[in-house]
Amino acid sequence: MHDYSPFSKHFDDGIILILVYVDDLLITGSFKSGIKETKEFLHSKFKIKDLGLLKYFLRIEVACSKRGIVMKQRKYVLDLLFETRMSGCRPLTIPMASNLRLTAYEEGRNKKEELLKDPGEYRRLIGKLIYLTMTRPDISFFVQSLSQFMQTPTKVHMAAAKNVLRYLKNNPGLRILLSSRHSTTLRCFCDLDWAACHTTRRSISDYLLKIGDSLISWKAKKQEIFSKSSAEAEYRALSVAVSEVI
Structure with missing residues (x-):
């Protein structure tokens, strides 16, 4: 694997997968007896607490059904709207206008391109939007465009970023389905x-x-x-x- 966090072990009956994040573990596999044995083995070596079926992990909501596994970040979106004081904003149906041309800041070129007094506010917002792209591929293109102006963000860039928030409010619970088919x-x-x-x-x-x-x-x-x-x-x-x- 290309990541240090997941571990896997193959058995005659299938495969067991463990995902590690600091002191939290996700354990899954293709056969229940193997999952149970893995938990018992870990418990014999370390003091662990079984929280049951996965429902919420790293701000990602997970739900299982006959159709498959659903992943979404609805709570994360709503919290982000609250933090940025955008909970009462008017929602948009598109993240960014097709004719909007965002450019890097150049001093004296355009009076509208006023630098933000607190560029950290923009950087924190873009960082949170980047994390959101894990379950929202519909904003990936626009977030990568906005992330190019982290060094000297202007009010124009912030307005464009807030338009993405207004788009998210239109459907905060958009989800990804990992099909069981x-x-x-x-x-x-x-x-x-x-x-x-x-x-x-x-x-x-x-x-x-x-x-x-x-x-x-x-x-x-x-x-x-x-x-x-x-x-x-x-x-x-x-x-x-x-x-x-x-």
């Missing part, structure tokens, strides 16, 4: 926005991966190299997506 079909979708960054003229690559009906991976990121044509940018976006598949 058995399928090993891997599907990948990728796209790009050519020269989308108005400062560097670099393109934005996006990809999305699904196994069966389950969404498992997604990303929106600015390409590291300037592409002279949309065709060149398309190939770069495809390369990033294929690398994720591999």
Whole structure:
């Protein structure tokens, strides 16, 4: 595995998985007897407390049904709206207007681009929105755009970030379903926005991966190299997506 947090062990009857975060553990697997034995073994070595079925972990709400496992961050969104005093705002149906052009701050260029008195407020907000993209791929593209202005955020950037909050209020409980339907079909979708960054003229690559009906991976990121044509940018976006598949 590419992460140090998950551990796995294969048995004749299946597999057991353990996810570690500080002093919290998630234990799951493909057979119940193996999960029970794993808990008993850990309890014999350490003092642990079994909290039962997973419902809430790292601000992610989890619910199980016959359709599969549902993951959402509704409480996280509502808390974020309360913290930013946006609970009573008017909701939006889109996170950001398509004709909005965000650029980095340049002194003396535009009077509207007034720097924020507390840039830390913007940075904290973007950090929380980045964490929210774990279950909200619908805002990934817009959050990556806003995260490019962390160094010198302006009131224009903050207004755009608050529009994302207004969009979240429109449907705070949007969720991801990890389907219980058995399928090993891997599907990948990728796209790009050519020269989308108005400062560097670099393109934005996006990809999305699904196994069966389950969404498992997604990303929106600015390409590291300037592409002279949309065709060149398309190939770069495809390369990033294929690398994720591999």
